[in-house]
Amino acid sequence: MKVYSDYDDLPKIKLPHNQEVFISDSTIRDGSQMPGIVMKPSHKLQIYEYLHEIGIEKLETFVFNERDRKAVYEMFDRGYEKPEITGWARSSEKDIDMVLDVDGIEETGLLMSVSDSHIFDKMGLPSREAAEEKYLNAIQYAVDHGLRTRVHIEDMTRADNYNFVYPMIEKILEIDPETTVRVCDTLGYGVPFPDVDEPYGLPSMINHLKNELGAINIETHIHDDFGLSLANSLAGYWYGANWSSLTFLGVGERAGNAEMEKLLLFLSQRVEGFEKYNLEPIADIANFIEKELDIRIPKNKAVVGKNIFAHESGIHSSGVIKNPFTYEPFKPETVGREREILVGESSGVGVLRHKVQEVLNELMDVNTEIDKNDPRLKKIQSEIQSLYDNEQRQSCISDEEIRSYVQKYFLYEPLVKNKPSKKEYYKENDENRGY
Incomplete structure (x- = not known):
């Protein structure tokens, strides 16, 4: 076979x-x-x-x-x-x-x-x-x-x-x-x-x-x-x-x-x-x-279009993340291009998880694995979908926007969430002093 x-x-x-x-x-x-x-x-x-x-x-x-x-x-x-x-x-x-x-x-x-x-x-x-x-x-x-x-x-x-x-x-x-x-x-x-x-x-x-x-x-x-x-x-x-x-x-x-x-x-x-x-x-x-020469190249033009290695939909992006051969007929570097995984209206949690991990690894300079069921991913996905539902968003979510979401939910929010209230602070200190 x-x-x-x-x-x-x-x-x-x-x-x-x-x-x-x-x-x-x-x-x-x-x-x-x-x-x-x-x-x-x-x-x-x-x-x-x-x-x-x-x-x-x-x-x-x-x-x-x-x-x-x-x-x-x-x-x-x-x-x-x-x-x-x-x-x-x-x-x-x-x-x-x-x-x-x-x-x-x-x-x-x-x-x-x-x-x-x-x-x-x-x-x-x-x-x-x-x-x-x-x-x-x-x-x-x-x-x-x-x-x-x-x-x-x-x-x-x-x-x-x-x-x-x-x-x-x-x-x-x-x-x-x-x-x-x-x-x-x-x-x-x-x-x-x-x-x-x-x-x-x-x-x-x-x-x-x-x-x-x-x-x-x-x-x-x-x-x-x-x-x-x-x-x-x-x-x-x-x-x-x-x-x-x-x-x-x-x-x-x-x-x-x-x-x-x-x-x-x-x-x-x-x-x-x-x-x-x-x-x-x-x-x-x-x-x-x-x-x-001022010649506009369509984004989907074969070989040279900017979108030929760009993936947004959940099914396609998920397949490419696992094995590029699934949806790319030749390697991007063959023609001097790079692969892009984009988050947009049709992107699923798997694609979002991939992008979030990329940004988080870059910000923290460590390799991290985020669980696909992480509630923070669901929050980011909900915010993104609301952009398309309520604001009639016409474009993909930029890498800068993904970075902002990562900072909000994975870096800043835990710091705010874990900071004790005044009452908790004094109670903890009283217990430490034996009161």
Whole structure:
């Protein structure tokens, strides 16, 4: 019989292709396009530091203006091997020259929009053939000038892949066999189901690129308009992709991108072979982005929300106090967090006892055990419940309030209660003197 009573008991799944996989960050590039965000060079540099701490392999960045280039040069000054700093360009010689002008960048992304909406409406090109010619000329120019390439196949989940995109990618691979083919689900239309073909099926696309076209490097870049970005990014790995492009907190255009912190957590906790990433900085990164870029993080947001290790209800809190594995799927320290046991409307005596013991031990600097039937606990619980009953309290009881209750009932009250009255005092003294 299998027994799952601890984190180490749970098995990890295996990627069926057993390929080594990597992560490319786009927080600095795609994330900076999020409406309302102003990403200063200092912000980019700090994000770069966090990515280095985690062990992310690559990041991509714009180099179009002096602010972009200033951030890049400051990153290079750090002298880190990871993440590699890569450029990004539209498929034009002018953009590619901007990348070439930045000493140290050896790889660039190349934007190649492939849906008819982008080719005709956005770019105003006369035909698909004109688009193909433009893209092939761009990658040839980049390769001729010594750059490694990453072709950003934009809006592939709304394109005519078999008649246009796949034949073009064959020609791209002839120019640069080791290019990274980035499958871009630009509007989140993709689905992770294996039996869905074009234009939506991510598994079908990855299979075709890998098995039919022989692409060596395949990357997913998924937007979250339909909430499937993480599922599609994982499906990419599952069907043979070796890269995924992600952003922290999913920042980016419209609904954003696949969230790096979620994918990192899933890989490290649920899949074999991902001890290479250090997830401890995740809480610090989330706090930094929330404060510096003014992005509100919901308290219940997976991985980074402030409530994901906070427990209030009696049943949940009691279970976690006895064994955190009961209601916590991974340890708080994994992502740089700490567990919180909160006292609120739904908390029972067991939770209150735990909090009171914590405070009492801290105040008295000794380890104490309070009986769960201690009448003082009942008094504190009664006072707390009256706050919710009579004062329509809307929040949990703070640690400072718990401290006040402990002082009142466990420290001060016994002193007052045991002090003798004048009559008792004189009677006791008379007896001592033999009267």
